[in-house]
Amino acid sequence: MKKILLLMMAIVVVSLSSCDEGVSNGRRIYKAYFKHILKDPDSFTVYDEKYxxxxxxxxxxxxxxxxxxxxxxxxxxxxxxxxxxxxxxxxGTSYDVRDFK
Incomplete structure (x- = not known):
């Protein structure tokens, strides 16, 4: 019974994480963008995020x-x-994540 429960939980976690792939990828991209353009990238702080x-x-x-x-x-x-x-x-400008490397 425990094995079935663990297997079901793993399936739910994997399916939920794949649903938010666009969000996690977008978050990675915007963090790279701001780290690239800021004078002090280490000071970058997000106070509120809505999407x-x-x-x-x-x-x-x-x-x-x-x-x-x-x-x-x-x-x-x-x-x-x-x-x-x-x-x-x-x-008004488009940037590719490769521009920030």
């Missing part, structure tokens, strides 16, 4: 984040953007 899925790989994001500017002061901003596959569409 809506539009298909399997398209995610629309609303992000409230903060980071240090070139003077060392913490600046907080809100931004909306979209991630599709390995791309981020922000401020």
């Amino acid at each position: 809506t899925k539009d298909g399997e790989y398209t995610v629309n994001w609303e992000l409230d984040y903060g980071a240090k500017n070139s003077y060392g002061g913490m600046v907080r901003e809100q931004v909306s953007f979209t991630t599709i596959g390995n791309s981020i569409f922000i401020d």
